[in-house]
Amino acid sequence: MVIKSLRSRVLLLAALFPVLFLPLACNVDLLGLIASGELDVRLESKNVFKFLTGSDRNRSLGNEYSFIVLTDTHIEDGKAHGLEGLKDLIKPDDKFVVVTGDITQNGSRRDVEKFIEIARTLGIPCYPVIGNHDIYFDNWPIWKDLIGSTRYRIDHDTTSLFVLDSANASFGSDQLDWLQDELRSAQSHVFVFTHANLFVETPADIEQLTDTRERARIISILKGRADAMFMGHVHRRIIRKAGGVEYITIEDFKANGVYCRVHVSDSGISWEFEKL
DSSP states (O other): OHHHHHHHHHHHHHHHOGGGGGGGOSSOOHHHHHTOOOHHHHTTOOSOBSSSOTTTSSOOOOSSEEEEEEOOOOBBTTBOTTGGGGGGGOOTTEEEEEEESOOBSSOOHHHHHHHHHHHTTSSSOEEEEOOGGGGGGGOHHHHHHHTBOSSEEEEOSSEEEEEOOOTTSOOOHHHHHHHHHHHTTOOSEEEEEOSSOSOOSSTTSOOSSSOHHHHHHHHHHHTTTOSEEEEOSSSSOEEEEETTEEEEEOOOHHHHOEEEEEEEETTEEEEEEEEO
16 A cells, blocks of 8 residues: 555656656656665775676776777666677677666666676676666665675776766765775776766756766866766767766667777777667
8 A cells, every 4th residue: 555655646746747757867667766775875885896707807908999888778577678689799809898877677686687697798898887777666785786886996907997876866975085086096098987967968958967066076076087988867879078078978778779889099089889
């Protein structure tokens, strides 16, 4: 009865005040959203790895290499929407893959395990980023059990990768403090990955971060220090540049089969979008 009552209340709110639910992007389970986890609790740990091995986190990339970024795979009931085919697209220069959140539809154990199963077929490391759907129904402990921390740093010989938790549409000051401190010892190439996008396409769009001051701060932190930041969440492509940093939001893999291949060299970075 409590569940039915909660469902009724959510549906009533959505009907009466639909604007409240616009920032949540598409395919939202309102009950799952309400019963999602808290950022502060997730951020109590960092750099704890259950899924990634030591060799996944310490590799020789060299001065020239490439990597793949995709987002919003929304694996549901074991259905991965073609993600299994990614292994056939890996090229010799590709050194790792990053999935920037909403890997699953509702964070279920079955679907997180499906992601891990597919990731292990790629032949290169696959770095997961937590998204809002991955914490639905307070399922983030499943992520913690199977994958580990929701924020972490990985260092290769020439490159540092920073994964940030924005699944609640917020970074929190402690996480941004951590990023700022960690950047002091980062490698020459720096890439940042999170789920919630920093930018929107038009003034009519609704911001994805709950506090736009966080956007200003992370742009300040990364200015002149990072090569690029990659995001997802809004299921469309948005590319901006600020402070010498490329901010790239990628459309969803579930519906579009799109991924981004990033090329890194001493002369800088470039990227191209491809489809499955």
